[in-house]
Amino acid sequence: MADDSKTILENLLERLGFEATVNTEERDSGIVLNIECDDAGRLIGRQGRTLADLQYLTNRLSIAADDEAPKVTVDVGNYRGQSKNELAKQANAAAEKARRWGDIVEMEPMNAYDRRIVHQTLKDREDVVSESIEVEGTSNKVIIIRPKG
Numbered sequence: 001m002a003d004d005s006k007t008i009l010e011n012l013l014e015r016l017g018f019e020a021t022v023n024t025e026e027r028d029s030g031i032v033l034n035i036e037c038d039d040a041g042r043l044i045g046r047q048g049r050t051l052a053d054l055q056y057l058t059n060r061l062s063i064a065a066d067d068e069a070p071k072v073t074v075d076v077g078n079y080r081g082q083s084k085n086e087l088a089k090q091a092n093a094a095a096e097k098a099r100r101w102g103d104i105v106e107m108e109p110m111n112a113y114d115r116r117i118v119h120q121t122l123k124d125r126e127d128v129v130s131e132s133i134e135v136e137g138t139s140n141k142v143i144i145i146r147p148k149g
Contacts, residue, residue: 005062031072091121095128109140
């Protein structure tokens, strides 16, 4: 099944004009398709948006071909791993600020994948709660963190 997703991603990259190698990794969190190429910055895009779009398209095309296809994570040069660690640090810092000052802390707008990382990071904390809120007049969402109680 992961081979099908890998083939779909390789075809997408080829059609977009990228010379790249795609490696499949099995992780506890699921299947990761890691792209190796010389132009990683263009594949990642601003704030990881291009990478998120590639992941979305790969998953949609995989599911269209096979309803049982597993969801895959697409990464370039371990960008997601590094980004995940940085987001977790930012989430914990914002949670500490909310707890310390007893006030709501708002994080920057981010994509669904990044918001999920923040919520997962904070879900077991007993002193704060996180919530995604749509920014009025846009399709962007921010996370607000507020103290419990």
